Amino acid sequence: MLIVQKYGGTSLGDEGRLLRAARRITALARQGTGVVAVVSAQGNTTDEMIARAARVNPRGALSEMDAYLAAGEQMSAALLAMTIGALGWSAVSMTGWQAGIHTDSSFGFARITHVDPEPVRKELEKGNIVVVAGFQGISEEGRITTLGRGGSDTTAVALAAALEADRCQIYTDVDGIYDRDPRRYPDATRFGRIGYERMLSMARSGAQVLHDRCVEMAWEKGIKLEVLSALEDGPGTIVG
Ligand code: ADP
Ligand code: ASP
Numbered sequence: 001m002l003i004v005q006k007y008g009g010t011s012l013g014d015e016g017r018l019l020r021a022a023r024r025i026t027a028l029a030r031q032g033t034g035v036v037a038v039v040s041a042q043g044n045t046t047d048e049m050i051a052r053a054a055r056v057n058p059r060g061a062l063s064e065m066d067a068y069l070a071a072g073e074q075m076s077a078a079l080l081a082m083t084i085g086a087l088g089w090s091a092v093s094m095t096g097w098q099a100g101i102h103t104d105s106s107f108g109f110a111r112i113t114h115v116d117p118e119p120v121r122k123e124l125e126k127g128n129i130v131v132v133a134g135f136q137g138i139s140e141e142g143r144i145t146t147l148g149r150g151g152s153d154t155t156a157v158a159l160a161a162a163l164e165a166d167r168c169q170i171y172t173d174v175d176g177i178y179d180r181d182p183r184r185y186p187d188a189t190r191f192g193r194i195g196y197e198r199m200l201s202m203a204r205s206g207a208q209v210l211h212d213r214c215v216e217m218a219w220e221k222g223i224k225l226e227v228l229s230a231l232e233d234g235p236g237t238i239v240g
């Protein structure tokens, strides 16, 4: 059994939340399940980095922006791996390029062209939990790229497809997909299940809960997504 789980920025925002994710991951490992955790940068890290870069050069090279922003996810991957280590399990973190995520050269909104699953597979075979920095890859020219805001969701689906994972779970700060943004509309209702087509049109019209390319790829590859709360237990929403 192999599960790919993705944790968003809020879900890893402080030590308590890192621990909560690490406990969930190690509980699966204890049952003999292979786990690949794809992570976003913690909290508002990406927004803060964008603001800092703009103070240095408001028109900085997009390739340098990508090299910079990718570090946010790398920090959170290593931090989660260390949190898992503190629970007595062996975990390795990997950057997008180490994890075989290849993209085109459209800096700032690169598309994944292919995924080489071998580096992650090798670590899983050694019995390691693998934590992959989301949102990033490497171009044909060997430059670091990023996949567009919210792109870690897409990394998770791409890895789930390449590794032929049994499940792909997206852990976030709401307990599933609603008909409207539940933070803005308290009377929004949660779907138990939603089809790809409806989910894609919601993602394209700005529902940031799932990256639109993540939904496109899940649909194309027939990957069922489970959208779940990282902060409380509950049934969530099945997409697909
Ligand atoms: P993560 O950091 O986990 O990737 P995001 O902030 O990208 O999380 O996405 C989760 C947010 O998406 C929620 O906090 C919610 O406000 C927003 N959202 C917008 N539309 C919807 C919707 N239809 N259903 C659920 N959440 C939605
Ligand atoms: N950290 C990136 C962002 O804030 C990617 C992600 O969260 O998925 O857009």
Ligand code: MG
Pocket: 008, 150, 153, 208, 209, 210, 211
């Ligand atoms: Mg997101």
